Amino acid sequence: MRAGRIDRSTGDLRRAEHCWLCLRPLxxxxxxxxxxxKSRGGREVVPLHPICHRTIHATFSNAELxxxxxxxxxxxxxxxxxxxxxxxxKPVDFHARTAGRRS
Numbered sequence: 707m708r709a710g711r712i713d714r715s716t717g718d719l720r721r722a723e724h725c726w727l728c729l730r731p732l733x734x735x736x737x738x739x740x741x742x743x744k745s746r747g748g749r750e751v752v753p754l755h756p757i758c759h760r761t762i763h764a765t766f767s768n769a770e771l772x773x774x775x776x777x778x779x780x781x782x783x784x785x786x787x788x789x790x791x792x793x794x795x796k797p798v799d800f801h802a803r804t805a806g807r808r809s
Contacts, residue, residue: 722753726777727762728790730755733798746772760804761789 722732726739737759742748745768754762765785766774780786793800 724753725755725758726752727754727758727780727786728793730794731798735799741777742772742775743768748772755798757793757801757804761786764804765789 722736724730725732726741732753733755735756736753737756738751739754739759739762740748740751742750762771762780765783766780771780774780781790
């Protein structure tokens with residue numbers, strides 16, 4: 707687990723404070739996600755709660771993530787919007803089973 711991320715504009719290492727997907731404060735566990743998958747040439751990483759990270763990968767394929775390209779497109783997805791409404795009131799270290807991958 708990394709403690710922070712590199713701000714590419716300044717080169718500074720900063721402590722991640724909020725989840726990239728749900729915008730809630732991060733808890734003890736942080737996972738790092740490539741918004742554009744590494745397999746599609748992505749290099750940037752963003753911090754996520756484990757449950758948020760698993761939800762992204764259960765909802766989207768790597769091809770869909772590469773095509774979406776931005777957080778607004780992900781949040782506009784009806785399944786992600788329902789997830790965000792549900793997770794909003796949960797504690798930062800909350801975890802539950804994530805539904806299986808789409809077929």
